[in-house]
Amino acid sequence: DIQMTQSPSTLSASVGDRVTITCRASQTISxxxxxxxQTPGRAPKLLIYxxxxxxxGVPSRFSGSGSGTHFTLSISSLQPDDFATYYCQQYSGFPxxxxxxxxxxxx
Amino acid sequence: QVQLxxxxxxxxxxxxxxxxxxVASGFTFSDYGMQWVRQxxxxxxxWVALIxxxxxxxxxxxxxxxxxxxxxxxxxxxxxxxxxxxxxxxxAIYYCAKEEHDHWGQxxxxxxxS
Numbered sequence: 001d002i003q004m005t006q007s008p009s010t011l012s013a014s015v016g017d018r019v020t021i022t023c024r025a026s027q028t029i030s031x032x033x034x035x036x037x038q039t040p041g042r043a044p045k046l047l048i049y050x051x052x053x054x055x056x057g058v059p060s061r062f063s064g065s066g067s068g069t070h071f072t073l074s075i076s077s078l079q080p081d082d083f084a085t086y087y088c089q090q091y092s093g094f095p096x097x098x099x100x101x102x103x104x105x106x107x
Numbered sequence: 108q109v110q111l112x113x114x115x116x117x118x119x120x121x122x123x124x125x126x127x128x129x130v131a132s133g134f135t136f137s138d139y140g141m142q143w144v145r146q147x148x149x150x151x152x153x154w155v156a157l158i159x160x161x162x163x164x165x166x167x168x169x170x171x172x173x174x175x176x177x178x179x180x181x182x183x184x185x186x187x188x189x190x191x192x193x194x195x196x197x198x199a200i201y202y203c204a205k206e207e208h209d210h211w212g213q214x215x216x217x218x219x220x221s
Contacts, residue, residue, distance in 0.1 A: 043202055043214055044144075049208060096157070098154060
């Protein structure tokens with residue numbers, strides 16, 4: 001199975017901060033990577049697919065980059081709605097796998 | 108608008124069976140692969156299974172292979188997850204989602220306990 005490792009596990013930040021989350025794959029996955037945002041009690045929401053394509057309706061302060069084994073999700077200026085948990089997911093090979101999550105909380 | 112509505116969750120004893128359903132609307136269900144993803148209480152997301160648009164191909168997480176069966180009825184716009192011989196570590200919220208990852212249901216809670 002392809003292991004996905006996110007860092008950090010927790011990130012403390014303030015409104016207006018630039019935030020970067022990293023996701024590493026245990027083997028190359030090309031650009032078959034998605035990023036999700038999840039708030040408590042809610043289903044995950046797709047932010048980015050194919051590593052860098054912004055899902056329709058997602059604010060442009062979110063961006064994704066990377067290919068192969070190293071990927072990043074960036075939020076250019078953190079907003080109050082962005083305090084949440086973020087997950088990466090590879091869909092290059094079965095079984096699809098998620099990272100363990102990164103919780104962005106208030107500093 | 109796209110809607111995915113899961114049902115069938117509840118409390119089940121280890122070794123018994125449970126079938127989850129996911130009714131889709133707002134898109135052509137038969138054109139899309141579908142997946143199940145779960146989340147144990149307080150834990151992260153875990154991919155469970157995927158079925159192709161026509162039901163001819165399916166894929167599973169290793170720990171559910173041989174116990175769970177994903178299926179679909181395109182005439183009823185419905186996705187299923189048959190959970191046989193569930194274990195306590197199958198306790199989770201189960202979400203259905205499109206293969207394209209872009210739409211998810213609200214989830215249904217399955218609790219496996221004696």
